[in-house]
Amino acid sequence: MSGKTLPAAPAGEALAALEARGFDFYSGVACSILAPLITELTRVPGRYRPAPREDLAVGLAAGAYLAGRRPVALMQNSGLGYSLNALMSLNWIYRIPLLLVIGYRGFGGAPARPDGACASGGPADAPEHWVIGAHGEALLKEIGIPVWVPDAAGWAGAVDEAAAWLERERRPAALMLRKGIVS
Amino acid sequence: MTTREAIAVVAELLKEEVVICTTGYTCRDMQVVRDRARNFYMIGSMGLAAPIGLGLAVARPELPVVVLDGDGALLMGLGVLPMIAADRPKNLTHVVLDNEAFVSTGKQPTFSSVVPLERLAEAAGYPVVHRLVHPEQIRKVWGAPAAGPRFLLIKCRPDTGPAAPRVEADPERITQRLMEAIAS
Numbered sequence: 001m002s003g004k005t006l007p008a009a010p011a012g013e014a015l016a017a018l019e020a021r022g023f024d025f026y027s028g029v030a031c032s033i034l035a036p037l038i039t040e041l042t043r044v045p046g047r048y049r050p051a052p053r054e055d056l057a058v059g060l061a062a063g064a065y066l067a068g069r070r071p072v073a074l075m076q077n078s079g080l081g082y083s084l085n086a087l088m089s090l091n092w093i094y095r096i097p098l099l100l101v102i103g104y105r106g107f108g109g110a111p112a113r114p115d116g117a118c119a120s121g122g123p124a125d126a127p128e129h130w131v132i133g134a135h136g137e138a139l140l141k142e143i144g145i146p147v148w149v150p151d152a153a154g155w156a157g158a159v160d161e162a163a164a165w166l167e168r169e170r171r172p173a174a175l176m177l178r179k180g181i182v183s
Numbered sequence: 184m185t186t187r188e189a190i191a192v193v194a195e196l197l198k199e200e201v202v203i204c205t206t207g208y209t210c211r212d213m214q215v216v217r218d219r220a221r222n223f224y225m226i227g228s229m230g231l232a233a234p235i236g237l238g239l240a241v242a243r244p245e246l247p248v249v250v251l252d253g254d255g256a257l258l259m260g261l262g263v264l265p266m267i268a269a270d271r272p273k274n275l276t277h278v279v280l281d282n283e284a285f286v287s288t289g290k291q292p293t294f295s296s297v298v299p300l301e302r303l304a305e306a307a308g309y310p311v312v313h314r315l316v317h318p319e320q321i322r323k324v325w326g327a328p329a330a331g332p333r334f335l336l337i338k339c340r341p342d343t344g345p346a347a348p349r350v351e352a353d354p355e356r357i358t359q360r361l362m363e364a365i366a367s
Contacts, residue, residue: 025242049241049270051234052262059231060266063203063238066223066361067246071238089227090235093354 008183009152011036017156018072021163023099025064027057028074033103036182038074054079058086062096070166076103077136077176078129087172088143095170099162104149104176106133140174147174152181184318186282187212187347189339192318193251193278196325197221200247200276201239201365205232205256207287209280211347213251220364224350224357230260233267233277240272240332246365247274254281254295261303267332268308275332277304286341304334314338 014037026041027049028034041048051057054075061071075083080102091098106129108120118124125133140147146165150158155175162173184192190209194217203223204210210224225232236250257263257279267277279300284290305312311333313324324335352360 025238027238049266052266053260055228055231056234056260056262056266059228059234059260059263060238062231063235063240064242065238066201066235066358067239067242067365068362068367069242086228086231090225090231093227094358095355096358 006178006180007152008180009155011040011182014155014182015040017159018099021159022070023072023163025061025069025071026074027051027060027064027071028101029054029057029076029079031074031076031079031103031105033076033105033177033179034074034101034182037101054082055086058083058091058098061098062086062090062094065096065098070097070099072099072101074101074103077105077132080132080136080139084139084143087145091172092144097166097170098172099166100145100172100174102136102174102176104133104136104178105129106131106136107178109134137176145172145174147176149176149178150181155181184316184337184339185342186280186286186339187216187342188318189280189321189337190251191216192321193249193325196322197249198247200249201236201361202249202251203232203236203239204251205229205253207253207256207285208342208346209251209253210350211287212342214350215347220360223361224352226350226354230256230263232256233260233263236275236277237263237267237270237272240275241270243365243367244272244274247276248272249276249278252277252279253286254279254283254300255285255293257300258293258295264304264307264309268304270332271310272332273330276335277309277332278335278337280337280339282339282341284341287346290341299336301334301336304336309334312336 108118148158
């Protein structure tokens with residue numbers, strides 16, 4: 001990623017792609033990267049259920065799945081730690097699918113150059129995001145959760161692929177959104 | 184009453200309710216006392232029985248949902264209390280089996296002997312809150328018509344003697360049989 005701003009997909013279109021694939025239950029915890037998407041969701045009262053913490057959103061979504069819904073949990077990657085046990089000891093072993101839409105803070109990790117840029121070439125994010133930014137994606141893959149990191153043009157295609165994976169495997173899958181991909 | 188006795192009282196009152204059982208002996212006791220397709224034995228993810236119950240209850244408002252929670256499990260994810268109170272699902276009954284201990288790991292104490300958990304539910308805004316200490320009180324409250332979410336704190340003591348066997352069913356099968364049982 002260079003320092004320039006990535007082309008953005010409008011939140012309405014990003015959400016339409018999710019709804020077109022049947023996702024009909026949304027919960028999560030706020031994240032600045034996901035703010036446009038969450039704001040779009042809240043335009044319809046009751047469509048989005050805010051959770052106090054990310055693992056509670058994962059639990060709520062699991063209940064909705066048992067009731068026949070197709071849930072999505074939105075969270076910042078900082079919430080992955082809180083969610084890992086739920087993803088492993090609930091979703092994974094019970095085969096309860098969940099689409100995770102994750103705000104990818106700290107993409108590229110810690111500053112790695114004299115000018116403060118990180119390994120990706122872009123400006124490093126705030127320090128609290130360096131470690132999860134560098135390792136969150138690998139952590140998910142390590143526990144068997146596939147990850148897509150789409151750009152704006154690739155969003156709908158990534159949703160399609162993730163939805164097909166959820167249908168087939170009935171286990172969680174993650175879409176990780178870098179800053180500015182959805183506006 | 185012991186925890187298993189409390190579970191048995193609830194079990195005999197069940198009709199079509201879905202029951203989400205929290206981690207540990209609650210799952211194991213329920214499996215022995217009254218195994219049914221509408222029981223969801225949550226063997227891991229401690230603290231998430233109540234949010235799972237909430238998700239079911241809001242997605243299927245016509246379906247009665249019971250959460251069999253524990254004091255330790257509730258304390259682990261207290262954020263669920265305002266979450267449930269804010270959503271106000273009428274069809275949700277949140278039972279907390281309060282034996283003041285993490286029993287399945289060796290009876291290590293929680294602090295629900297000094298913090299009355301039902302007052303947290305009350306403060307969060309559950310419209311119906313009861314603290315129950317006798318089996319008769321459970322039976323009386325259970326059938327009384329009331330729009331939920333209901334919070335029923337059942338004070339009980341840990342069982343002595345051998346533990347019930349582990350949950351036998353494959354977790355995947357537990358998911359399938361519940362979904363088949365409640366398919367609309």
